[in-house]
Amino acid sequence: MNIGMYVAQNARKHPEKLAIKCEDRTYNYDQFNREVNRLSHGMMALGVEKGDKVAFMMKNSDYFVFSFFAGVKIGAVIVPMNFRLTSSEIHYILEQSEAKVVICDEEFEDTVKTASEGCVVQKVIVVGNPGHEESRSYKGILSRNEEEPDVEVLETDDIEILYTSGTTGRPKGALFDHRRIFNVGISMMISMGINQQERFLHVAPLFHSAQLNLFLVSGVVLGASHYIQRDFHPVHTLQAIQDNKITHFFGVPAMFNFLLQVPNANEYDLSSIKRCGYGAAPMAPELVKKSITLFKNDQFYNLCGLTEAGPNGILLDPKGHKNHLGKNGKASFLTEARVVDEAGGNVKPGAVGEFVLQGESIMKEYYKKPEETKATLKNGWLYTGDLAVIDEEGYITLVDRKKDMIISGGENVYSIEVEEVLYEHPQVLEAAIIGLPDEVWGEAVCAVVVPHKDQLLNEEELKLFCRQKLAGYKVPRRIFIENALPRNASGKILKYQLRKQLNEVKA
16 A cells, blocks of 8 residues: 555546646546656656655645655655745755755745755756756656556655654654555544545645645545645635535634635535534634634534644544534544643543644654654653643643644744744843734734843844744744743743733733
């Protein structure tokens, strides 16, 4: 078993069935498989071999899908990258993953070329017109050979390195093989009841493990139909659901919020939707209720997983929404979840402990980070670093994050990374990054800074300073200037006090 074999299998089973529609381009499963094979042979002609790392910096498109499955068919290891990252952030990922090839959209070529300096990247493939002489065009490398590539790919072979920031602020690459990613798909098929007749709408970024593994990979394995939008636009999304009779929609909470802001949203025919999934950030119960009203459908799923699990973890199904709205749910299929104390024993209902997972989709390791792997995978359990409570019925609710991670609009932001940039500013003496509730983004990145004595800090100038060093979604939306930061006896900043204090100020 390997993930790529299902593209060919579905091309044989139902060649004329719609596989992919993106903008004005459509492909049935036979055409889909042929396009993937042409790219597979083209990549091999460039020297890509089994086990080589191929990084992506692409927005959602049919080309992203072809690139993923072409790499998978020849045993390459895919490294999806967030296209919002800066060149220095990308450089670290390319260097740490040892990526040999990068496939990028035309608009990101300059960033990729700058980031790849000093790395082992040998080729940059551009979807569009390359602006650098040494880059290759996507269409230019396509082979005429439409046959299956002659590469043996096993379920134990690696397939993805998914980067997720760690407590040091440096990204860590979660490594997965084909079997683990297949199990992620099986879990979604069982837990959410998705099937071959689904019509998926892909608007959340495919570089995110949720949209990629939970729904694209599982949907292709099933032989479902996929409708792809390059960017999220609320009106276009509602129109796409209506026009294409979409059955399955997944979005981060901010997307649902934007859909609700469309003045005539309730005039669109959304009756084809069978279920909606939300995740990647906290979603307020009130927003869930309004979304259920908009879709006139109560088949909502709260998906609470993490990259290191594929992503997989716990979910709140439609039945759970009726009586436990606001909780994160119970373990999904093939997964076991617990809330444990410092000794690894189960906490009593209502007590706070660490949320841990065990299952068939958990990562193999953090790529080339043995110490971090050892600290996270203990006795067969994945220690998430999230604090949670469990009730008498087994429903788990996350209450805080040990790592002080902020999730803003579905993007993970780690406080230490932003703080390190703030500390580079000559007028900043101390800095702390916290997340505050935000109606649109779920959480807003906020900075609390203490200036050097007799120095005046300008909020907009400080934001501009951050934008030069960080992806836009990591830049603090609000900056609070204080005389001192609260600390405990050992000198550690008490962020929970800051959150409480500033929440009261906002209120």
